[in-house]
Amino acid sequence: MPMPLTIRPISTKAERKTFVDFPFRLYKDDPNWVPPLKGEALGLITPAKNGWYSHAKAQLFLAEEEGRPEGKKVVGRISAHVDTLALTMPAVQGFGPGVGQWGLMEAEREDVFAALIAAAESWLKTQGMSRALGPISQSIWEEPGLLTQGFDHPPTIMMGHARPEYQGWIERAGYAEVKQLYTYDLDITQEFPPIVKRIIRSGEANPRIRVREVDKRRFDEEAAIILGILNDAWSDNWGFVPLTPPEIKDVGVKLKPIVFNDLIRIAELDGKPVAFMITLPDLNEAIKPLNGSLLPFGWAKLLLWLRAPKVRTMRVPLMGVVKELQSSRLASQLAFMMIEYIRQASIERYAASRGEIGWILEDNQGMRSIAETIQSRVNKTYVIYGKDL
Known part of the structure; x- marks a missing residue:
């Protein structure tokens, strides 16, 4: 039976480290996941180290289960973000006014994902957003899109990996496909x-x-x-x-x-x-x-x-x-x-x-x-x- 679940926003250096560490446990038995250099992964989500934050803002969330004898256990994460440059782009090109994004999503179970996506959507609404695109982690120039085909071999540099079940979780959360991206x-x-x-x-x-x-x-x-x-x-x-x-x-x-x-x-x-x-x-x-x-x-x-x-x-x-x-x-x-x-x-x-x-x-x-x-x-x-x- 799942333990009580808490979704909380994070901001400290120690919390960002926990955010980065979570996939290492989640994917430890996946031979096709490539562990990123932790310093690089931390730099991506640290405003002082990522030039993308000069025109964007993000809120990171952790999902934690409580009530365990050993204490809280991290069971998921997500980032919600608003790119002010993307807001100025023509709507026909996908972004535009009112369109926020989420990404860096990882979760142990579908109920955890549902709670995380709800928190990300709620934050985007507080920023005046009326539509969400994802996953985009975090800039479109970094790792856009959810892997839906090609799980049998590792990604190359600057491309993402994911668990196959994420596709169903996202679609059952009310999301529809907007665009496919291919590698050849x-x-x-x-x-x-x-x-x-x-x-x-x-x-x-x-x-x-x-x-x-x-x-x-x-x-x-x-x-x-x-x-x-x-x-x-x-x-x-x-x-x-x-x-x-x-x-x-x-x-x-x-x-x-x-x-x-x-x-x-x-x-x-x-x-x-x-x-x-x-x-x-x-x-x-x-x-x-x-x-x-x-x-x-x-x-x-x-x-x-x-x-x-x-x-x-x-x-x-x-x-x-x-x-x-x-x-x-x-x-x-x-x-x-x-x-x-x-x-x-x-x-x-x-x-x-x-x-x-x-x-x-x-x-x-x-x-x-x-x-x-x-x-x-x-x-x-x-x-x-x-x-x-």
Whole structure:
């Protein structure tokens, strides 16, 4: 019989640590869960360490069972949040006025989840919200969506994992599917189909086109170029919220150690940057054995890995082509060229054999077509749900 349940808001450093620790117990027997580095997970929910909080606010909740001889036991958690930038976006793109979010949800049982989601919804109402989307943990640029397909293998860097039963719990709480997000799996040891090769050769013969590596020595300058293309290319996408300078600074600090010149490409047309592709070695392969801690020797193992990473999987989290070229033959040509050059580098220099592309919105037919043309397949599906409050 369940013990009396309490849902309480939290704010202290010790409480945030408890919030971070809970999934380690919940998923301890799940071979496909990747324990995050606890310092990184704490930084995500600490306003002073996450630039997202410069335009957003969040309330964390813990679910605790009382009445046990050993004291209170944490049995769930959730975050409710309001992003003031998301409130200014067009409603047709998913966010907009009155739309709040929840995420970072984990629970032992459905009754615990129901109590947590009710607390999150109640807090969102006090903030003037009339609709909730979730799970989004916490920014759309972090880990959006609930895993609903692909539980049989671990997620790659910056993608989430979940318990299969969560889908039913969310839907029985009155939430309906709003958007599906896909990741695509690709055997990069296989050469691309002849038609793709011909498109690449045609691009290489075009003197107007140049595809170059980034220069990590000019990190800030290169990041600004990529951000400019990103904000243009993605601005009409569902769920788009522009990255702010504090967020860009934080992302740069986190990702710079796994940025390698030959894995990030910028395509230029007549000398003007018009497209980019970011590829990251799957850091999850390195951190999974560390069980969330860099002590006592985890930091040394990770440092050695970062110096010359050898990985099975490369992940492509972001790719973009400026809007004026989208839906053109040139857009796909530039994409195929960048993919091929990074594919070759991934095999030759990092011993990779697998690629993962995404996430990709279900209605992003351009990117889905590119993924399917190079013979990749959907390996994971994530769903974002919505409910009027």
